[in-house]
Amino acid sequence: DGGITQSPKYLFRKEGQNVTLSCEQNLNHDAMYWYRQDPGQGLRLIYYSQIVNDFQKGDIAEGYSVSREKKESFPLTVTSAQKNPTAFYLCASRPRTGGTTEAFFGQGTRLTVV
Amino acid sequence: KQEVTQIPAALSVPEGENLVLNCSFTDSAIYNLQWFRQDPGKGLTSLLLIQSSQREQTSGRLNASLDKSSGRSTLYIAASQPGDSATYLCAVFSSGSARQLTFGSGTQLTVLP
Numbered sequence: 001d002g003g004i005t006q007s008p009k010y011l012f013r014k015e016g017q018n019v020t021l022s023c024e025q026n027l028n029h030d031a032m033y034w035y036r037q038d039p040g041q042g043l044r045l046i047y048y049s050q051i052v053n054d055f056q057k058g059d060i061a062e063g064y065s066v067s068r069e070k071k072e073s074f075p076l077t078v079t080s081a082q083k084n085p086t087a088f089y090l091c092a093s094r095p096r097t098g099g100t101t102e103a104f105f106g107q108g109t110r111l112t113v114v
Numbered sequence: 115k116q117e118v119t120q121i122p123a124a125l126s127v128p129e130g131e132n133l134v135l136n137c138s139f140t141d142s143a144i145y146n147l148q149w150f151r152q153d154p155g156k157g158l159t160s161l162l163l164i165q166s167s168q169r170e171q172t173s174g175r176l177n178a179s180l181d182k183s184s185g186r187s188t189l190y191i192a193a194s195q196p197g198d199s200a201t202y203l204c205a206v207f208s209s210g211s212a213r214q215l216t217f218g219s220g221t222q223l224t225v226l227p
Contacts, residue, residue, distance in 0.1 A: 042219035
């Protein structure tokens with residue numbers, strides 16, 4: 001089945017550690033996005049990529065890094081520079097062009113600092 | 115910068131009622147608007163997508179309208195059921211160089227049996 005897979009579902013990070021969240025899609029979509037969701041708030045954009053080997057900062061990119069070496073993969077690294085990383089992280093993808101521009105989301109990764 | 119607002123933030127209704135959720139956005143230069151549903155601890159499920167040239171879309175008991183010139187969209191849910199209880203989010207896909215989805219903070223709906 002086509003879709004977006006995020007892993008792991010739950011992730012625990014110690015202070016000072018870098019952790020990487022995985023996002024894979026088999027929808028052949030060009031554009032991929034990472035969002036952060038905090039309780040009672042909407043989704044805030046961290047990074048997005050419209051094509052392989054290119055990505056742009058979103059509204060809250062500080063303390064995060066991404067790569068887009070393959071069309072189907074857009075991993076997010078939460079670095080030790082991110083002071084408040086505990087949140088729910090959502091990955092999305094959509095066709096860059098074409099008649100259907102619907103965005104599809106993964107099931108999310110909940111990151112907790114311990 | 116695009117800003118999206120959803121009103122009300124929370125809504126509780128008895129089963130069977132028809133209800134309307136509101137979404138407003140500040141920049142009318144959009145490609146489309148999408149309504150999502152989110153269950154607790156889960157990802158987002160797409161409900162309806164309205165292109166900028168369309169005025170409404172329907173799926174089952176759901177009807178979404180779009181008035182791009184006034185920067186407003188509504189999601190109408192007919193004959194609400196307890197299974198409709200969730201958070202409903204609207205997002206706009208802005209045209210121009212930014213080309214990113216901007217979300218509202220959602221409306222948390224509770225349908226009481």
